[in-house]
Amino acid sequence: EIVLTQSPATLSLSPGERATLSCRASQSVSVYLAWYQQKPGQAPRLLIYHASNRATGIPARFSGSGSGTDFTLTVSSLEPEDFAVYYCQQRSNWLSFGGGTKVEIK
Amino acid sequence: QVQLQESGPGLVKTSETLSLTCTVSGGSISNHYWSWIRQPPGKGLEWIGYIYYSGSTKYNPSLKSRVTISVDTSKNQFSLKLRSVTPADTAVYYCATLPTTKDAFDIWGQGTMVTVSS
Numbered sequence: 001e002i003v004l005t006q007s008p009a010t011l012s013l014s015p016g017e018r019a020t021l022s023c024r025a026s027q028s029v030s031v032y033l034a035w036y037q038q039k040p041g042q043a044p045r046l047l048i049y050h051a052s053n054r055a056t057g058i059p060a061r062f063s064g065s066g067s068g069t070d071f072t073l074t075v076s077s078l079e080p081e082d083f084a085v086y087y088c089q090q091r092s093n094w095l096s097f098g099g100g101t102k103v104e105i106k
Numbered sequence: 107q108v109q110l111q112e113s114g115p116g117l118v119k120t121s122e123t124l125s126l127t128c129t130v131s132g133g134s135i136s137n138h139y140w141s142w143i144r145q146p147p148g149k150g151l152e153w154i155g156y157i158y159y160s161g162s163t164k165y166n167p168s169l170k171s172r173v174t175i176s177v178d179t180s181k182n183q184f185s186l187k188l189r190s191v192t193p194a195d196t197a198v199y200y201c202a203t204l205p206t207t208k209d210a211f212d213i214w215g216q217g218t219m220v221t222v223s224s
Contacts, residue, residue: 001167034210036151043200043214044151050209087151091209094166095141095153 002026004088004098012106019075021101023088028068032092035064035073038100039084047086048073078103108133110201110215118195120224124188128201128215135159135182139204141211142175142186144197152197156204157184191222 003026013019023033031051036044046055048064051071061076075082083105088098114126128140141156155165157175165173169188177184188195198219202211 032209034208036211043202043217044211045214046208046210046212049212053208055208055210055212089151089153089210094164095156097151097153100150 002029002090002093002096004090004096006086006088006098006101008101009099010102010104012104013078014106015078015080017078019073019078019082019103021073021086021103023066023071023073023098025069025071025090025092027093029090029092031067032090033064033066033071034089034091035062036087036089037082037084038087044087075103108203108213110203110213112199112201112215112218114218114220116219116221118191118220118222120192120222121190124186124191124195124199124220124222126186126199126201126218126220127183128185130182130184135177135179135184139206140175140177140184141202141204143200143202143211144195145200145217146194146197154186154188154199193222196220196222 005024007022033051035048038044052064063074085100085102087100109131111129118124136159142154157163172189174187198217200217201215203213
């Protein structure tokens with residue numbers, strides 16, 4: 001089983017700041033890594049797939065990078081609607097999610 | 107645009123079977139993978155399993171002994187059965203698409219809350 005570890009657990013930032021979220025896999029997942037955003041009371045929304053491909057309709061301020069075991073989701077300039085919980089997910093071996101990073105307003 | 111809608115009882119008794127259905131609208135269930143994911147209150151996401159329209163399945167090893175996912179192409183639906191439930195199975199249950207072109211959950215249902223209680 002591949003374990004995904006997200007850090008930090010909580011990120012306190014102000015609108016306009018850059019957010020950098022990390023996801024580390026216990027073994028290589030190649031580029032089979034996705035990122036989701038979830039707001040309270042809503043289903044998750046796919047942001048990034050295959051490590052760096054933005055899903056349909058996702059703003060360019062969201063970008064993903066990495067391969068193997070270390071991945072990063074970057075939000076270049078936080079908008080008020082970007083404060084949410086973010087999850088990574090792998091599909092290299094079975095499927096699993098990371099524990100999430102909460103991006104909160106500082 | 108494909109839309110998904112979960113349906114089923116919101117309350118299940120301990121030791122009984124949780125049964126949910128996901129109805130696919132705006133597109134065909136054929137030639138796609140379909141999945142179930144759950145989220146306990148205040149916690150993270152857990153993949154339960156997925157099914158191809160032809161009927162082949164893959165389950166989370168931690169739940170495999172209790173889970174069955176099936177598909178009814180004539181109704182454009184797929185279903186989840188989770189046996190011998192306990193309060194630890196209390197969660198919001200989501201259905202979602204899993205396109206092979208993305209290896210990620212692309213379209214999600216709104217989710218349905220299921221509480222397990224005696």
